[in-house]
Amino acid sequence: MTSAPIVPGPVTVRVPAKVNLELLVGPRRDDGYHSLSSVYQALSLYDDVTVGEADEWGVSVSGTLAEGVPTDDDNIALRAARLVADRYDGEPVHVSIRKGIPVAGGMAGGSADAAATLVALDHLWDLGLDREELEEMAAELGSDVPFLVAGGTAMGSGRGEMLAPVLTRGTFHWVLALAEGGLSTPAVYAECDRLREGTDVPEPVATPALMAALRTGDPHELAPQLVNDLQDAAISLRPDLGEVLSDGMEFGALGGVVSGSGPTIAFLVEGTEAGIDLAVALTASGAVRDVRRASGPVHGAHVIHHRVD
Numbered sequence: 662m663t664s665a666p667i668v669p670g671p672v673t674v675r676v677p678a679k680v681n682l683e684l685l686v687g688p689r690r691d692d693g694y695h696s697l698s699s700v701y702q703a704l705s706l707y708d709d710v711t712v713g714e715a716d717e718w719g720v721s722v723s724g725t726l727a728e729g730v731p732t733d734d735d736n737i738a739l740r741a742a743r744l745v746a747d748r749y750d751g752e753p754v755h756v757s758i759r760k761g762i763p764v765a766g767g768m769a770g771g772s773a774d775a776a777a778t779l780v781a782l783d784h785l786w787d788l789g790l791d792r793e794e795l796e797e798m799a800a801e802l803g804s805d806v807p808f809l810v811a812g813g814t815a816m817g818s819g820r821g822e823m824l825a826p827v828l829t830r831g832t833f834h835w836v837l838a839l840a841e842g843g844l845s846t847p848a849v850y851a852e853c854d855r856l857r858e859g860t861d862v863p864e865p866v867a868t869p870a871l872m873a874a875l876r877t878g879d880p881h882e883l884a885p886q887l888v889n890d891l892q893d894a895a896i897s898l899r900p901d902l903g904e905v906l907s908d909g910m911e912f913g914a915l916g917g918v919v920s921g922s923g924p925t926i927a928f929l930v931e932g933t934e935a936g937i938d939l940a941v942a943l944t945a946s947g948a949v950r951d952v953r954r955a956s957g958p959v960h961g962a963h964v965i966h967h968r969v970d
């Protein structure tokens with residue numbers, strides 16, 4: 662008896678957002694990047710990225726947060742697909758992105774889509790890529806991309822792309838205050854340089870107290886350790902963010918920090934109930950565009966569906 666050939670159908674990968682629990686920004690390097698010490702945590706706010714064979718290269722984006730995402734070769738997910746195809750002789754694919762991560766919000770949504778596309782193509786084309794090969798292509802696409810492949814909680818050095826896992830206990834609960842519009846990452850780094858002009862900037866080193874707090878699993882220990890060297894620059898470009906931060910603290914957050922280059926603000930709360938209360942208060946204040954609750958750490962980019970016809 663002969664059976665019909667198995668045709669690999671589209672692969673869907675779910676990929677989380679990130680928050681930087683600690684983002685220490687060192688001097689600007691000769692290549693234009695800043696040396697970083699970044700402690701990333703993956704949060705339960707997701708993009709779903711579906712990649713399938715197609716007659717021509719393409720990308721489409723859906724969801725209420727899709728505005729502002731390019732649907733041409735500027736889309737980093739399409740760049741990721743072309744990179745894998747160039748290396749492994751792949752045929753054209755179409756990438757469909759369902760956005761659940763705010764765009765240009767400092768939560769690495771674009772990097773997440775690139776990470777998801779790498780994982781999807783590894784699966785679709787049965788490439789059997791090892792961690793090193795995936796991380797190397799990820800780093801070529803952007804400093805944050807390797808972390809979105811890995812997920813969990815990790816420390817990033819170099820320009821953020823060299824990862825080491827960080828031990829944590831339990832689950833931390835977050836409330837994310839989404840802002841109107843976005844902030845450009847290069848513009849925020851440039852503003853940080855401007856604000857620090859004339860000062861001696863040391864090489865960044867991760868804080869042992871943060872690592873210890875993460876091992877306790879206690880949000881009261883973690884809250885005072887949240888720090889972001891880009892925060893002043895983000896607030897300098899968007900002064901309204903300072904008010905959102907103080908509102909959130911007044912409404913009961915244990916700690917708050919601008920996420921990466923902003924403008925999203927991540928508030929740490931005690932648990933689910935406290936998260937609901939804070940989300941309600943921030944929404945009622947009218948000072949934010951929208952509010953999301955999330956928890957972390959969660960897994961990095963992972964296949965959730967593969968249709969085989």
Ligand SMILES: C[C@@](CO)(OP(=O)(O)O)[C@H](O)COP(=O)(O)OP(=O)(O)OC[C@H]1O[C@@H](n2ccc(N)nc2=O)[C@H](O)[C@@H]1O
Nearest residue numbers: 693694695767768769803804805820846847850921922923
């Ligand atoms: C600030 C952070 C914190 O995690 O995230 P976001 O807030 O953008 O999500 C990252 O450093 C963003 O990483 P990513 O978005 O991957 O940046 P890349 O594409 O590698 O670089 C974009 C631009 O950001 C600046 N850049 C990025 C990384 C770095 N270590 N130093 C830099 O100065 C450079 O101007 C670079 O041209």
Ligand SMILES: Nc1ncnc2c1ncn2[C@@H]1O[C@H](COP(=O)(O)OP(=O)(O)O)[C@@H](O)[C@H]1O
Nearest residue numbers: 735736737764765766767768769770771772774
């Ligand atoms: N797949 C993508 N999703 C979101 N933004 C993308 C994507 N591809 C390219 N971009 C561009 O990257 C910029 C930064 O987006 P994003 O990665 O969401 O933010 P951030 O760098 O603040 O974390 C966007 O303004 C957009 O122009």
